[in-house]
Amino acid sequence: MNVKSPLCGALIGLCLWSGVVQASDALFRNIEQADSSAVTALLEQDAALLEVRDSRGNTPLLAAAQMNSVPLVRLLLASGAAPSAMNYKHRDILNTAVSVSNPEIARLALQAGADPTQVTSVYEGSALIYATHQAELEIMQLLIAAGAPLDRVNNLGWTALLEAVILGNGGEDYVSAVRLLLAAGADRNIADKKGKTPLDHARDKGYQTLITVLQTPVKE
Template identity: 40%
Template sequence: MHRRSILAYGSAWALAAIPLTSSGNEAMNDFPLHAAARNNDAARIRKLLAQGVKVDARDASGATALLAATHANQIDAAKVLIDAGADVNAKDNIHDSTYLYAGARGHLEILKMTLSHDADLKSVNRYGGTALIPAAERGHVETVRTLIDAGVEVDHVNRLGWTALLEAIILGNGGERHQKIVSLLVKAGANVNLADGEGVTPLQHARKHGYREIESILRATNAQ
């Protein structure tokens, strides 16, 4: 993939970090459950649910209150909502779910809650990638370990033609965290010779970027 496309991909992820919710008083008035979730106000959430507010009601962005809590990594709010039956796989207008967003952002405690409440490991984001792929790219070591242990497919290819291994190398920084992630993926059976859409292998990308430690990890597996 050309550098311009890579930069556009990274910029899109950066924009995705900004929750697409209504702002100011409108959000408070029209979506009180979402506001309580963002504020980690567990008592308020319980009260609203007891009053009949639907746990999976959506705001203007299509997000549930649980996803709003996940955007802010509000663990207590997320637990109350999940315990009340909130759908961890409900997607917003840009195809983020609580499970996918928690994985991509390394919100480990919320991710673990989703995994124990029927997270769909095969669900994909707007790029056609599983939660494992952005977690690998962003250097979330424990998140990657958790997703691998949960059974997420390590060789899933997104619409950009990248696996988690490729993304960890192409969009990573070659540092210690990404080295650990490459090792985890290799140990989990990732295909080290699965090339990107242009036929470039993980080893070739590592060599191109000058990531000697990652290159060494791959060479030990007879990568080409």
């Protein structure tokens, strides 16, 4: 009678786990090297590798986006990678597209089903708030068109409009960001935790163009 001992079973499990770890490490290494052929070969061997995580909680898709690799992002999404996965800092691929200033990554992610309403980052904000903070205008347009919440308030008490004024420099890009939000229907009267509106902050900073924009009704 052939009876496997518990030790034998444990050794088999350990070997299988070791194999998964090695494949996972190889996948992230090949993503870092932008080796699409090697990534494809590994995924063909084991599709479950799509959702493994690195030490920062990044999936292969998030790692590819952080490398600013459109071909790899396209490949991983086409292979079935989860488009709304977040890492340990609660950043998703839409946040990452903002970080690397790449609207094409945001476009591909949204087309694949990335959720623009998702609460992200340690500030419990959104990709739109982050895109506004960075004045990434094309990504803002994509997110707004996809239904991103215009008036999400993060745990600092700031909406996207407030971030544009508080964290922006009052320059042309931030004026354009404010115009985009207002044209989409963002509420200019939402105040921060101290009761200050975007207009109040613009006045405090002396941002004359923003003061004018925030005082001007949006044309229908």
